[in-house]
Amino acid sequence: MDLTTDVLIVGAGGGGAILGIALSRKGISNLVLEQAGGPPQGLRGEILQPNGQALLHQLGLLDALPAGASKPVRLFHFRKSGGTRLCTIDYEMLPAPFNRALVMWPNVVHHTILECLQQENPTGLRFQASFKSLLYEGDRIIGVQAEIDGVSLRIGAQVVVGADGPFSRVREALRVPASLHRYKDSYLVAALDSSEELQEAQYFVGQQTILGLFPAPGNKVYALYMVSSDSLEHLKASGVAALREQWKVIAPDFESLFNSFVDWNQTAYMGTGRVRAKTWVMDRAVIMGDAAHGMNPHASQGRMQAMEDAVALANVLEHCHRSQDWSCGALKPFETARRAQVTMLQRLADEEVFFWNTGNPLLAMLRDRVFRTMDANRRLQYQVLSATAGLRATAPFGWLDRFQAAGFLPDPRAGVVPVHPQPS
Numbered sequence: 001m002d003l004t005t006d007v008l009i010v011g012a013g014g015g016g017a018i019l020g021i022a023l024s025r026k027g028i029s030n031l032v033l034e035q036a037g038g039p040p041q042g043l044r045g046e047i048l049q050p051n052g053q054a055l056l057h058q059l060g061l062l063d064a065l066p067a068g069a070s071k072p073v074r075l076f077h078f079r080k081s082g083g084t085r086l087c088t089i090d091y092e093m094l095p096a097p098f099n100r101a102l103v104m105w106p107n108v109v110h111h112t113i114l115e116c117l118q119q120e121n122p123t124g125l126r127f128q129a130s131f132k133s134l135l136y137e138g139d140r141i142i143g144v145q146a147e148i149d150g151v152s153l154r155i156g157a158q159v160v161v162g163a164d165g166p167f168s169r170v171r172e173a174l175r176v177p178a179s180l181h182r183y184k185d186s187y188l189v190a191a192l193d194s195s196e197e198l199q200e201a202q203y204f205v206g207q208q209t210i211l212g213l214f215p216a217p218g219n220k221v222y223a224l225y226m227v228s229s230d231s232l233e234h235l236k237a238s239g240v241a242a243l244r245e246q247w248k249v250i251a252p253d254f255e256s257l258f259n260s261f262v263d264w265n266q267t268a269y270m271g272t273g274r275v276r277a278k279t280w281v282m283d284r285a286v287i288m289g290d291a292a293h294g295m296n297p298h299a300s301q302g303r304m305q306a307m308e309d310a311v312a313l314a315n316v317l318e319h320c321h322r323s324q325d326w327s328c329g330a331l332k333p334f335e336t337a338r339r340a341q342v343t344m345l346q347r348l349a350d351e352e353v354f355f356w357n358t359g360n361p362l363l364a365m366l367r368d369r370v371f372r373t374m375d376a377n378r379r380l381q382y383q384v385l386s387a388t389a390g391l392r393a394t395a396p397f398g399w400l401d402r403f404q405a406a407g408f409l410p411d412p413r414a415g416v417v418p419v420h421p422q423p424s
């Protein structure tokens, strides 16, 4: 072998980089291979949900984010296309201190994580390092064949972790059966300039219309507009003025904000898919994050769930390291601990997009009715919000809740929400 380590991690994305940090802090040797030449750049809207904030706080990384790089947002208003308010969700009903969403500057969270990894394990992260194939001794995985800076290397490891995103080559090499669904519709993200500092987020829903407006630091606002990948070229060909006009019809109160949209360079398209892998663990191998369970970006939970995976997996790997047992059975508690929440979030995000983006007038009517019920029902609000915030693993609505949300049954517990003690 040219190199050896205990845990070989493929991919320094949202999950792999956190895993590298967590393992280094436990004194377990690890190496993270990242095919990119350096940290990611470019526009992407990013929201840190409460579970992600809590996790970064526990790792000491929330306070390490650059000053002024995040904007706390408490109120999310849901409106009909045209402006009529349907429902307002208030993050303040969640347990303090992470009872807000944080809208971030693009990439700052990831840059902070990568800097921490490089500081705490200076030789543990290699850029321009690509996974090529698995190495076997008989049918036992003993490491990977990789290419680092153009040089082919054999790297020995006790366990190989595929944290290499939705199109994972590690998953493919392990022959893990997986379904990969590419969404037809995804978000066009645009960075807009506001003349005043906005504090509250807005979501406009219509018939095949979703437009989100999220206040970001420095009087910036991210617009997230749902478009199908096959209509993107047509949209661009129509020009920025035509898109500005579409937005003004959907959200007339924000006309001056939309006037700041003048160039396609202010935009990025966020095409993603959903991954459902049959198993996440095998003898001496694991897949995690988007490689195991990529989800609709609508959930705003992809990075959070990859980070949650990393922390859970690091704990399981600590046991494996102690017992020197890297078998499927020893790794299984990772999958057992994590599968329920990601499966629930995958379903929740798909269901939300189905109703929010519907072109069917009857379904749109039902959706608006649910929003209006929720506006007056803090219990249902809490259940949806706590799921979106990553604070529960079970589905927010049972069948009874669904009938109550649609207004077909009364809800005697409409005002009942958990009371959280304030931190001292």
Ligand SMILES: Cc1cc2nc3c(=O)[nH]c(=O)nc-3n(C[C@H](O)[C@H](O)[C@H](O)COP(=O)(O)OP(=O)(O)OC[C@H]3O[C@@H](n4cnc5c(N)ncnc54)[C@H](O)[C@@H]3O)c2cc1C
Pocket (backbone or CB within 6 Å): 010, 011, 012, 013, 014, 015, 016, 033, 034, 035, 036, 044, 045, 046, 047, 048, 129, 130, 131, 132, 163, 164, 165, 166, 168, 169, 269, 270, 271, 272, 288, 289, 290, 291, 295, 297, 300, 301, 302, 303, 304, 305, 306
């Ligand atoms: C534009 C955009 C915006 C998003 N916004 C949000 C958001 O607001 N909130 C949120 O929670 N989630 C968001 N997501 C989703 C989130 O980014 C992912 O769910 C999360 O990054 C998953 O982490 P991961 O580590 O599993 O995979 P990734 O972050 O995709 O990381 C995989 C890494 O593996 C590397 N890699 C791939 N193949 C190889 C190889 N053969 N060898 C070496 N390295 C390899 C890749 O270069 C990449 O760096 C967004 C996604 C996109 C595309």
